[in-house]
Structure formats: structure tokens, C-alpha cells
Amino acid sequence: MTRLRAEILSTRKLGAYHSLTLVAPDIAEKARPGQFLAVKMPEGRAFLLRRHFAVHQASRRGGWAGTLEFVVDPLGPGTEWLMSVKAHEFLEVIGPLGTAFAYPKRHTNCLLVAEGHGASSLYFLAQELLARHKRVDMVVGAETLDRVFKPIEGKRLSQTISIVTADGTLGERGSVMDVLPEMVEATGTEVLYAAAPSPILARIAGFCKERAIPAQVAVEERMGCGLGLCQTCVVPVARKDGSGYDHLRSCVDGPVFNPARVLWDRWLSEEPTMLPTPPEGLPVVRSWPG
Amino acid sequence: MTRLRAEILSTRKLGAYHSLTLVAPDIAEKARPGQFLAVKMPEGRAFLLRRHFAVHQASRRGGWAGTLEFVVDPLGPGTEWLMSVKAHEFLEVIGPLGTAFAYPKRHTNCLLVAEGHGASSLYFLAQELLARHKRVDMVVGAETLDRVFKPIEGKRLSQTISIVTADGTLGERGSVMDVLPEMVEATGTEVLYAAAPSPILARIAGFCKERAIPAQVAVEERMGCGLGLCQTCVVPVARKDGSGYDHLRSCVDGPVFNPARVLWDRWLSEEPTMLPTPPEGLPVVRSWPG
Amino acid sequence: MAGVKRSLAVDLGGIVLTTPVMIAAGCAGTGKELTGLVELRKVGAIVSRTITLDPERGSPTPRIAESASGVVWSTGLQNPGIDAFVAEELPRLARSGSHVVVSIAGGTLEEYVRLTGALQGRPEVSAIEVHLSGPDLELQRPMLGAHVDRAAEVAGAVARMSMVPVFAKLPLHASDLPEIAGAVVRAGATGLTIGGSPPALDVQPERLRPGLGGVTGWLSGPALLPMTLRAVFDVSRAVPDTPVIAVGGIRTGEDAVAAFLAGAWAVQVGTATLIDPAAPVSIAQGIVRYLKAKGLATPADVRSRLRVPASFGVASDAEEDRR
């Protein structure tokens, strides 16, 4: 893992997204699909924390050797600032961070399922799988046309691809879940990889469990550091010995997890289970939430 | 007083300073020398308060009609940001604010004494005095060459001008106080106007008192609003009836004051006179400083 | 606009504000200053600078310094004293067309009582806000309002004497805030302003000096918002059905809605008003936009509606859940 000031080589608009390419040989050398970067925000702003982005491309050879590309999906102040930075400015980045997707040893048929900016890391994965002579098929979903990430590249990287949009502006109308079963049938999926908002990952996890398809998913949880220091980015993961579960840090033990071991309901239930200072009268119970 | 979004017509580097010209007819129409502007800082930054700048030029006629110019002396985050804004961007400004220099009725010989960016408002005053057929002489001081504000324009606006720099890089080596007596003699000063850091204003006040020269000075005290709302910008000013003094708001009752009535020692003494929460043991006394 | 007013009106235990956005104490000038910069009749209420029995000349300067997303200030409660205030400033404030809430501070119980007396029967006074962050000269304590019994004694005395609603402005950082709030309300206060700025210090390393002439001061501005929301949340659950006014870091309509969700009935805006005198009105407009987007009629529809689980504040499975 390296920390460096990287020059921005180029920026590109990709539909609703924005792609930034950095000169960062030390990181590009090591980065693998599923891993991410922690990008420092500018000084003097009211927002502080680093923002985190999956590695979309890490070029080790050829004309682009030593460059690193990531994709920004505009959401709030941090991503908006990143939409405004220009080529030849510098970004302070740490990476590569977190766990990477593991490549299948025995199996060949890989199905990659992406929703929204999740495709950013899966296209990188697709290249690596193809380089290992695996068969790659894809399901790429988004709310609407301009949020379907690089459809042409998706087609280029996959044997077959199924594109779905919530509003039907590109590909079939619907969600990735609607086309998943037939794609699995049609492509004889042996291993499934997914990167998508967690509610969708939860449904994919259920699907893979049912069909007993080995899978790996890349999650996104709010991060204080991305470096393993602060324990804010945790995901509830069942212990191997079945003795219960632990809150694992998705920045060091993830972001790539085996969906079969993630306790999705507990993680995503919007019911907080911690106890705040009780109002007068109610008992004070053990809890440290302030 | 008007609040408006003003387009930046042009920006100019003037030695160590930076000048911004705005399209702000409503303010330019009313602004008089000594008055100031409250400029809003950008959103999303860690610093919040408006920054305040004396009006350097308010053009009512001719090609520049409706424009307003102020001069920025780089100091901290706010002024640094203002050095970076570009023509055709917009600033949110309120003005004109505060009291203006009064023009002499009987007298003719006016001496204008400026240190550093103080010259910005005095050059505006000089024009108005000349338009009223007064004689204008000037003392312009600064630490060094590039902080002497527009020396050429100073010469153009004054019958005689004495330029002093602390390091002697332009004009005589020394401070405005060194040349003040001879200039007063030489020009037969009847009225004195000054804009400078308050320690210098204090010495000028003493000088004018001694010589019984009527004077007006523009002060700069830290402001929370610049609008008369918060009482943070106060200056201790003796009551007319001599019954004591009041803390007057320099943003509405100033920034132009009669130096003879300002309690300079009390204002500038770095000895705080308020009482904080005392350490254990010491008596709690009446005070509201938190 | 009529629609806006109708939908934003709020009854704070007796005074009905056209909008739930007030200008905080010490940030509204003396009556004339805001004219032309904001439509005061669209401001729910103006809180006066804090008034003491005798004139206060206040702290030396500088009186304000900046911190990260905040300001550190100390005016030393500069004010002309209650008599001059009632004679000159109060009528001017009333002419603004907005409700006038008078903020009062004393060093002793007697001073609070005399201040309340001086305001009795003045038609311009819509409500009284009791400043409790100052020192207690009788009990020799640095902060009168930080102590349950004392805060209740003072607020209660003012409430008993007053013909108009009385709001106790409690120090945001008091350790026992919910407890103090409960006692103050039981003592008769109409509602609570949560809360007074926490103590602060600005230091300028270069000069080896404090940033303020009075050395110490108070922290205000957006930096406070999460503390304000938390205090409002805890207090409003300790004294349900009591009008709670949130103050501290509110700058946008979203911030105000966040305060309502946490339990506030109205908000006060200080620093944001100094930066943009029209802020109280644009905040009200932001609240309207939010209500429209959510299809809600009034701020009361979101009040204390922060979605927390039923289990919340009850022991439940917390123990089980630990390991």
C-alpha cells in the first residue's frame, strides 16, 4: 500500500460518470480488481474525510504503463469536487487498499453482475479473467441510459452481456435480478462476481445460496479512513466455525466478501440495535453510542 | 445599503495587492470614500464570515459608470481566495457600509496619510476633495516597495506627496510619523485624513491633538457582520458630554471616527480587561466571556 | 406566500410565529439595522441582545475570531441596561413587525426578578428568553444554568412573574441537560432554547496570545450542529410536548428540518444571519421546499419523527448483541 501525490493525466466524462486517470506507478503495479483507493479532499473545506473509489484500470504495460484509473459517480461534495479537478492537477491518494477478487482455479464460466458504478471494478476483473482464459459473461444494470457504465466496453469484454435499466432507456427494462436466472442458465455460470449497492448484493447473495453458486461481492460501507484504523466500515460476517459473527472491517477484510457469510439482514436492517442515552426514567443500559 | 450578486468585470495585480472591479451600479451610486463592502465567502469552506474592504473607486459617470473597485491585501484564507477569483465570476456583496469621510466646509488644505492598503480609500477621497477644489497633499507609507499602493496615482492626485518605506526601497526610509511634521508645515495642513493600522492611527491622533489639527481616521476592527447586528467591531469612544465612553460599532458608527474622541490606549492595550471563568478557588466575578 | 405562512406557523405555548425561524439573541442588532436586508415580517421572531439590569459595556476587542466552521466570540453581553432598553430599543425592535423575544441575564435571582418586572405590561414583548450561561454571583459558580436546582429556581421565578411565555436558554454542553430541562419545565418555563454556546478559546500561536481581547469566549456556527441536534433530541424526549427551540449551527432549511426531526418546534439562527441577513427567510423557504417534496403540511408533521426503532432506549437485546 502506497501513499503518494499523483498527477492527473486525464479526465473523461462517461455518461453520468467521470473517470480520472492518474500517474501512479507504485499503486498501478500492485492494484488488483476489487481493491480501492483513498483520495484526500482539498484543504480548507468543511468536509474532511478521504473518499474511496474502486480501481477501474491499473496499467502495468504498454503506453499507459504506470497509470491508474478510477470512476466517480457524483453524489455529494467530495465527488462533486472530483468532477471539477483538471488534468495536471495533483491528487493525494493511498492505495491499493482492501481485498481483491480471487480468480477461480478449477472453474471457467464467470458471470459478472454490476449495478451502477459497480461496473467500474468488474470491467477490470473481466480483463484479468480473460487473461486467465476464463469465459466472461455480464449483467450490467442501472436506473437509466447514462448510468449504464461503458456499455460498448462491456460488450467487448464479455461473451454475452445483458443490459438492464429501470426505465428501459437501454437494454431490457427491469433490474439485474430479473435477468440473472436466465443468464446463469444460458452461460452455465460456475462462479459469480458482483459489485452493486448492498440491497441488490443481498438479493444476489440469496440467489447464489439457492443455486449453490460460489460467489464474491464487493461491498461499499461508509469509511472513516479506509486503512483499518477506525472500525467504522464494518460488515457483520459469520464465523467459519459457526459460533456467531464478527464485525469485520470492509476496508481491510473486504471490500470483497463471500456473500454466503455476510449477515445481510442484520447489516442492512435500518433498525438500529444500539442504545442511546435513554430519556429520563428509562434504565441506563450497557452501550457506548454517546 | 444594497445586497447583490455582482459580476467581476476585471481583476488587477497592483504590487503586493490585488484589485477587483465589480459591476454594481446600485452600490457605486451611493458609495462614498471611507465606506466599505462586506464580501461573502464561498460555500463549503471552513471559514465563514464575510470579509470587509474599503471602497477604492465608485464610478458614477463615464465608461466605467456603475462599477465598483476594491483592493485586497493578502493575509489569510479569505483574501487568498479573493486573489484567485476571475473576471466574469460573481461575488455576493453588501454595501456601501459604514460612515464616510466628511468633506471640509471652511478649510482647503487637506493632508491624507495612508499606510499600506489604507491608501485604497484615501485615493478615492482625494478625487472627491479635488472635485470640491480642495488642496490635497499626501503621505503614503508601507513596509516595502511593492506595498506602496499605486505611487504614480498618488502623485497624480496630490499637490505634493511624501512616500516612505520601512526598508527605504521607495521614497525615504522610515515611517509616516517621521515625515508627518514637515509635511504639515510645508503644506499648511488644515484638515488631516488617515487610513492605516490602528497603532499608527493612535500616533497620528496624538500628533493631531498636539497640533490641534481637525482629523478623521478610518479604523479596521474585526467584524462579525459589518451590518450592525453583532457588536463585535466596537471601538471605545468618549461621550460628547465627557461623562465617560461607549463601545461604538465601527461598522455603523464608523469606520470613520474623530481620532480625538477614540480612547486609543484602552482600545489597543493588549491587556484584556474582561474576566474568564476563574480557576478553582478564585472568586466568581461579574463577567460574560464564557 | 399566504400558503407558506399558513403551513409554517407554529404555536410556542402562547406565541404564534408565522415561521418557525427566529433570529438568535445578539445577532439581530438593535432594531434598525436589518431593514432593507431582510423582510422582517417573514421572520418568526427576533430575540433581542441579552439585557442586564445595569448597562454593560462589554468585552474588549477583538470580540470575534474564526475557527473551523465556527466563530469564537465574546461581546460581554454589551447592552444599555434594562431601563434604556425598554425606553429606546424595545419600541424600535417592535416596529420591525416581527415578534420580539427579550433575552435577559442576571448574576443573582433578584436581578432576574427585577428584569422580569421591568418588562411586565410592555405590549412589545412577545416572550422572554432567560440567558443562564453566565456566572452565579450568589452561589459563586462559573455557570448558573449548569445546575439543576438553580436553573429551575431562576427560570421558575421569571415564569411565575411573567405574563408572556418564558423560554429558558440552557447551556448546550451542560452534562445533565435533560435533567435540567425537566426541572426548568416543572418550575414553570413555557419552553426551552437549546442551547447556549459552549465555552471556547481561540489562540493565536504566532502572537502567543488569545484571539479575543477578553481571552475566553463562546463557540457558534455550523461546527455546533451535531451537538445541537443531539441536545434537542435528548431534551425533547425528556420533556415531550414542551416547545423546544433549537439554536446552534443552523444555516439551511435542511438543518432546520434536521432539528425538527430531532424534536425542535422552531429554530434560531445566529451566525448564519451575520453572514447573510436574509438567511432566516431563505431557511424558511427551504423548509417549505422540503415539506412540499415530502407532501407534508407543517413542520409539526416531522417534529420528533426521526425514524428510530421501537426498541430504542429500551434494554432489549443489547446484552445478547454484545458478543
Add this chain to the structure above:
Amino acid sequence: MAGVKRSLAVDLGGIVLTTPVMIAAGCAGTGKELTGLVELRKVGAIVSRTITLDPERGSPTPRIAESASGVVWSTGLQNPGIDAFVAEELPRLARSGSHVVVSIAGGTLEEYVRLTGALQGRPEVSAIEVHLSGPDLELQRPMLGAHVDRAAEVAGAVARMSMVPVFAKLPLHASDLPEIAGAVVRAGATGLTIGGSPPALDVQPERLRPGLGGVTGWLSGPALLPMTLRAVFDVSRAVPDTPVIAVGGIRTGEDAVAAFLAGAWAVQVGTATLIDPAAPVSIAQGIVRYLKAKGLATPADVRSRLRVPASFGVASDAEEDRR
């Protein structure tokens, strides 16, 4: 560098730090994470995440949200429990080459005592930091450390049992902070960490939900600095000659110097470490630059040297000065 170290070394009542910049509790990982990102031997000390008797799984997610120049967080003190900590994490932390301060928290006096016992005779432990911001299960109070006698009882018990220096981390916002500090020191604590993050709440109006899965949390980051400086200033004057460690919003060398001027002997850095893991070292370098510029030898040369008047804290002419 040797020169730097010599000039920055500070003795905190027994442990000598090579630099007065520590990494705050809960912001240093579990021992391995910082390697490669910062030269740990140039960090004065690392405070562990807070350890409880039994394992704590901690709060649900999200556990962090941003506010203006701050973060609102709640980890629920996730930790493996004292036994697992001593067996696995403590040795790893010690290998960092920096001093290890172990932060402990209990719900009862007995828990604090047992936690201290479990650390006795462990050579890796340079000092103990007593977390006092949690609930008091015995006396049924929301915050144990907010009460003078109780804070002193607990800190005193730990101090009596401990072979290493003990620092009580007092809640930054406790109303009686200087009084609590005095009692805690009299009870035997070596020094004080000022202070624990104040309670906070993040609200997301759009979702009508709290930003944190655990609903409530604590405020950290630069937003706190003026409150931290004030608390350190008040406390260091209440307990002179006692090592005070400032924590809350420190991000630069200037911030650290400001804390020294206010009375701190050392500083801890939390949020700034999360943003830039090298911050503790660059802050130390910033302190050196400042000392050089001022021609000073050590941070002790500026400690409590904030230039305030002799009259300060004494009645003097304040009364006269009012009107």
C-alpha cells in the same frame, strides 16, 4: 532528527515521549495497519482502541457521518475484550516501536478494577487511559465521568492498582470539568486527557433517519478545537503541574502549539490521523518549525505561556469597567 527528538521529548509523569504527539484512542488500528504509512517510532505514543472486560461487537453501521469540519461517529467501542487484547493485540501494538497507552472502559467500578488487574505486569503497557464517557451501570447515570465523586472514585481505584501512569480522559463537555479534574488528580491520576468527544447526532432529513446505525454518536474533528483549547486552559489552571493531554480537533503543528499555550503537555490526534496517517509526524515537524522560528528549545517553553494579563481571573476593575 536527533535534535528534533531531543527538543520535543516530554515527560508525562513517568513516561517519556520522544514527541508530544500521540495517536488518539480508536484511531490507530490494532497494530499492523499503520506500518508503511507513518514512522511509528516518531510518534510519541499510540493509544489503543478502548478495551472492555468482555468483547464488544459494537454499533451497527453506518458508524460515521460528516458534519461541518467534523465527523459524527459511534463504534460502540468495538473490541475483543481484555483477555484477547492482552494475548494478541497488545504485543502487536508494542512492536510498533512507540509507547502503548491502553484505553479501558467499564460500566462498574469492579470492571475498571478488573481491567487494570489484567494489564498489571505487562511490560508492553506504558500507561493506562481511563475512558469515562460511557454509562454508569451502578449509579444508573448516562455518563460516569460527568460526576465529580464518581470520576474520582474510578480513576483513583485504577491509579492505586496501576504500576504505570494513569490518565483520566474526561468528557470535554462536562459542566464541572475543572472541578472533576481536580478531584481526579487528588484521587491519584497521573494526568488528564482533555477530552472525550461530546455527544452528537447526525440527521439525514431526506431519509428522515439518523446518519448513524446506532442513532447517536460523538463529535470529533477540527470543529472541536476551540472547545478543546478552552477546556485545557481551564483544567490546566485548576490543576497546575499536572500533565494535561489535549485531544479534539488538532490537525496541524500550529494547533498543537495553541494547545501547549493553553496548558497542554502533549496532544493526541484522532480524526487527522484517519485523514492522513502521517499527520502525527507532520504535526511534530510543525511544532519544531514553530520552536525554531521563536528560538525556543522545547514545547515546555510555551506551555501555559498564553499571554493573558496579570489581572486575569481576579476581580480588579471589572466592576468599574462595566458602565
